[in-house]
Amino acid sequence: MTETPKGPAHKRDLTRRRVVVAGGAAVAAVGVGGGLAMNAFAGETTADTEATASETCYTLTTETTEGPYYIDADKIRQDITEDQEGIPLTLKLKVIDAETCKPVKNAAVDIWHCSALGVYSGYEAMSNGGGGGTPPSGSPSDAPSGTPTGEPPSGAPSGGTGGGHSEPTDDERYLRGTWKTDRHGYVTFKTVFPGWYQGRCVHIHVKVHVDGEWTDAGYEGGHTCHTGQLFFDEKSVLASAAVSPYSTNTTTRTTLDEDTIYPDNGHEGGLLYLKYDKKHIAKGVHAHLTMGVAPDETHDSTDTQPSTSASASAS
Known part of the structure; x- marks a missing residue:
């Protein structure tokens, strides 16, 4: 989204530029609740290492396309698993104001994703799940959609039929949910490790x-200040692919480097920090990330594919 260089957005942009010019490793240390503000846990995420260290406040978490499978959030819940099979996933997110590093409390956070076999609830007839059967026509592409038509909080679907918002084809709502950030900006969801689908x-x-x-x-009213996607490193995905039911997914998998939506900028772009037993990933995965947002701005979706290195759009 292009912002007119004036007002709060302009001030925010200048603040980010000043810090970046001062040095890419600069950290804006801002007190939050008497402690040092934390933005993304430093250190590489692996199966057997824990994230450490501090947060920076000079960048916003990257906006990405909303996708065509948007459904108004009617499930206010933390556990979105329902009866879906898969590796247990605990997802903990922290939402902060990217300019001040202060937590954004009482925000409504939506998440939604496909099943272990690449199927989205509400769109089962349109998904190309790779469970060994014949995929339906129309492969997901995550082409950008316009502004959502329902009341927030809303999720933006991934996958789809080639662009624009798609109307739901069924009443299923598994692996979708909305919950409120606490006074420290945290929100936690229980779900399963997502699978993959074509493209x-x-x-x-x-x-x-x-x-x-x-x-x-x-949750009623308000506006959407961030629309994005969260990503998993290749090591974790390869480990999950050896576990049932992921191992039965016959769809050719697109890697993180091949994906046309991932902005290729690490944790700033939504790459999650993960912790799991690398020999027994089936026991469960813990994922976390701090997201810097601009509460005074509106980001319902984006009409631009963020990845410039990708050779083709997902189809």
Whole structure:
């Protein structure tokens, strides 16, 4: 999204530029609750190492395409697994203001992703799950969609039929959910490790909504300040592929480097920090990431593919 260089957005942009010019390793240390602000846990994520160290506040987490399988979030819940099989995944996200490093509390965070076999709930007839059967026509492409038509919080679907928002084909809603960030900006979900489908690497969609109101009916009003995707490193995906039911997925897998949506900028672009037993990934995976957002801006979706190195669009 292109912002007019004035007002809060302009101030935010200048702040980021000043820090970057001062040095790529510069850290804006801002107190949060009396402690040092933390943005992305430093250090490489592997199966047997824990993330450490501190956060930086000079960049926003990259916006990516929303995808065509958007559904208004009607599931206010932390456990989105339902009856889906797969490796247990605990996903912990922290939402901070990228300019101040302060936590964004009471935000509505949506996540949604495909099953272990590459199928999206609500769109089972349109998904090309690779469970050994004959895939239906129309392969997901994650082409950008327009502004969502429902009330937030909303999720933006991944996969799809070649662009634009697609209407749901069924009433299933597994692996979709919305929950509220706490006063420290944290939100945690229980789900399963996503699978893959034609043309895309393994990923999770995410949206962050602010300035709305939590009611008995859910979350109402406000605006979407971040639309993005979360990604998994190749080592973890290869480990998951050896475990059932992922091992029965016959669809050719697109790697992280081959994916046309992943912006190829590491954790800033949504690459998750992961922790799991590398010899027994089936026991479960813990994933976490801190996302820097601009609460005063609106980012419903993006009409630009962020990856310039990819050779072709997903199909």
